[in-house]
Amino acid sequence: MAKIILTGDRPTGKLHVGHYVGSLKRRVELQNSGEYDQIFIMIADAQALTDNADTPEKVRQNIIEVALDYLSAGLDPAKSTLFIQSQIPELCELSFYYMNLVTVSRLQRNPTVKAEIQMRNFETSIPVGFFTYPISQAADITAFQATTVPVGEDQMPMIEQAREIVHKFNSVYGETLTMPDILLPDNKACLRLPGTDGKAKMSKSLGNCIYLSDTAEDVRKKIMSMFTDPNHLRVEDPGQVEGNPVFIYLDAFCKDEHFQKFLPEYPDLDALKAHYTRGGLGDVKVKKFLNNVLQDELAPIRERRKEFEKDIPAVYQMLEEGSRKAKAVAAQTLAQVKRAMKINYFEDQALIEEQAKRFQS
Numbered sequence: 001m002a003k004i005i006l007t008g009d010r011p012t013g014k015l016h017v018g019h020y021v022g023s024l025k026r027r028v029e030l031q032n033s034g035e036y037d038q039i040f041i042m043i044a045d046a047q048a049l050t051d052n053a054d055t056p057e058k059v060r061q062n063i064i065e066v067a068l069d070y071l072s073a074g075l076d077p078a079k080s081t082l083f084i085q086s087q088i089p090e091l092c093e094l095s096f097y098y099m100n101l102v103t104v105s106r107l108q109r110n111p112t113v114k115a116e117i118q119m120r121n122f123e124t125s126i127p128v129g130f131f132t133y134p135i136s137q138a139a140d141i142t143a144f145q146a147t148t149v150p151v152g153e154d155q156m157p158m159i160e161q162a163r164e165i166v167h168k169f170n171s172v173y174g175e176t177l178t179m180p181d182i183l184l185p186d187n188k189a190c191l192r193l194p195g196t197d198g199k200a201k202m203s204k205s206l207g208n209c210i211y212l213s214d215t216a217e218d219v220r221k222k223i224m225s226m227f228t229d230p231n232h233l234r235v236e237d238p239g240q241v242e243g244n245p246v247f248i249y250l251d252a253f254c255k256d257e258h259f260q261k262f263l264p265e266y267p268d269l270d271a272l273k274a275h276y277t278r279g280g281l282g283d284v285k286v287k288k289f290l291n292n293v294l295q296d297e298l299a300p301i302r303e304r305r306k307e308f309e310k311d312i313p314a315v316y317q318m319l320e321e322g323s324r325k326a327k328a329v330a331a332q333t334l335a336q337v338k339r340a341m342k343i344n345y346f347e348d349q350a351l352i353e354e355q356a357k358r359f360q361s
Contacts, residue, residue: 001178005030006146008042008085011062012052015069016209017294018193018202021252022152022185028074030150030183039080040144040326041070043319046086047136050129051120067315069212072305077318083326084319085140090330094139094337095132101168102135102161110134112157119205138162142177143330150183153192154201173340177333193252194245198227210294212301219298223291228283235282241273246286253293262292 007027009019031039043066048059063084070082085091107113113134117126129136134157141149141162149159159182166177194200195208202209210222228246232239241247250269259266266272272289275281308315338344345351 001147002037002145003035003148004144004146004178005036005039005148005150006042006141006144006180007040007150008044008140009066010044010048011059011066012048013062013204014065014211014213015073016202016204016211017249017253017298018152018209019069020073020212021193023150024070024073024075026150026183026185027080030148031075031079036148038144038329040146040329041075041080041082042085042140042326043067043083044085044140046091047133049086050127050133050136051122053127053129063319064312064315065213067319068305068308071308071315072301073212074301074304077322081322081325082319083323087323088143088327088330090327090334091136091139091143093334094143094330095136097337097341098135098138098165098169099132101165101172106161106164107131107134110157110161112154115154134158134161135165138165141180142166143333144326145178145333146180147178148183149180153184156182156184169337169340173337176336176340194248196222196226196245198245212298213305214298216295216299216302219294220291223294224284224287226287226290228287232276232283236279238279239276239281239283241277246283246290247273247276249290250286250293253290253297258289258293258296261296263289 005027007023009015009023015024027039027041030036043063045059045063048062049056052059067082071077075082113131116130122130137158138161141159142165149155149162151159159180162180166179169177192200193202195202195206196210197206197208199206199208210219214222223246226246226249229240229244231237250272254269256268259268259272263272266275272281272286276286335344339347342348
């Protein structure tokens with residue numbers, strides 16, 4: 001069986017470092033590993049419209065932002081197919097058929113959907129499209145017969161629901177769809193990077209993000225104002241590492257070579273944590289080190305983005321070509337689905353001949 005990846009992001013804003021360590025960096029590594037036969041990276045604009053239907057320009061403007069973030073992070077159109085969700089109408093048709101396999105109560109139990117509804121204060125005024133986006137996501141995954149879906153921890157319930165849909169479809173109509181597996185970040189700190197304000201999740205809507213496209217100065221300012229241990233008031237005070245956003249970021253980004261380069265008095269992160277825990281290490285020094293680490297990681301991304309920004313029409317052309325390729329693959333899956341559901345009336349010559357004989361007899 002071919003090994004295929006499908007993953008993507010909603011174009012509701014520029015991508016931030018949470019996206020990067022949670023999924024994007026891993027996608028680039030998987031792309032360059034040579035282990036996968038096909039890799040599909042989707043800009044999920046149709047999904048973004050489920051809760052931005054009244055602000056379509058917001059989604060429209062951010063298509064190019066996400067595409068630039070993808071390319072600057074290292075995704076290569078020669079190795080991965082980058083496409084726009086709304087340009088693949090087959091995904092809508094697959095979603096329509098899958099809706100018959102999922103109950104309303106099952107959608108209501110989806111933890112990700114419940115959390116997102118609460119965060120957006122939808123309460124009972126939930127757009128149907130938003131409510132059913134686990135079904136849409138299942139269509140996205142199965143359209144490309146994806147075997148692997150690299151996402152963050154918060155998406156686990158979504159993948160589980162996609163697997164349920166695949167199982168139900170194959171049970172009813174015969175083995176047609178591929179069962180996908182989730183691929184989580186191997187670094188636990190990357191599962192869900194907190195916001196710079198200490199909130200549990202980095203979120204564009206909360207304004208607590210460090211963006212991949214931020215200038216070096218913007219990154220520095222955001223890091224130096226980051227939330228830390230509120231009880232670490234003086235340098236000599238013992239500090240808490242657990243739950244401290246600065247150290248969570250260091251867990252996600254820091255490598256031993258960063259100490260050799262920027263903080264040689266410590267051999268590794270464990271030694272830095274030990275000093276902070278026993279007291280005698282100030283937040284400013286730790287934040288300056290984190291700034292150096294993040295600048296080291298983001299500088300190449302920032303430089304590549306500048307190059308891609310010089311030819312925006314070429315980026316749109318790349319997306320158009322990727323969407324054309326993705327549409328052809330999704331069309332093949334849709335044909336298989338319709339064949340399995342026995343709604344491929346006009347290509348089923350045996351059915352036509354059978355009905356002709358029935359009425360002639």
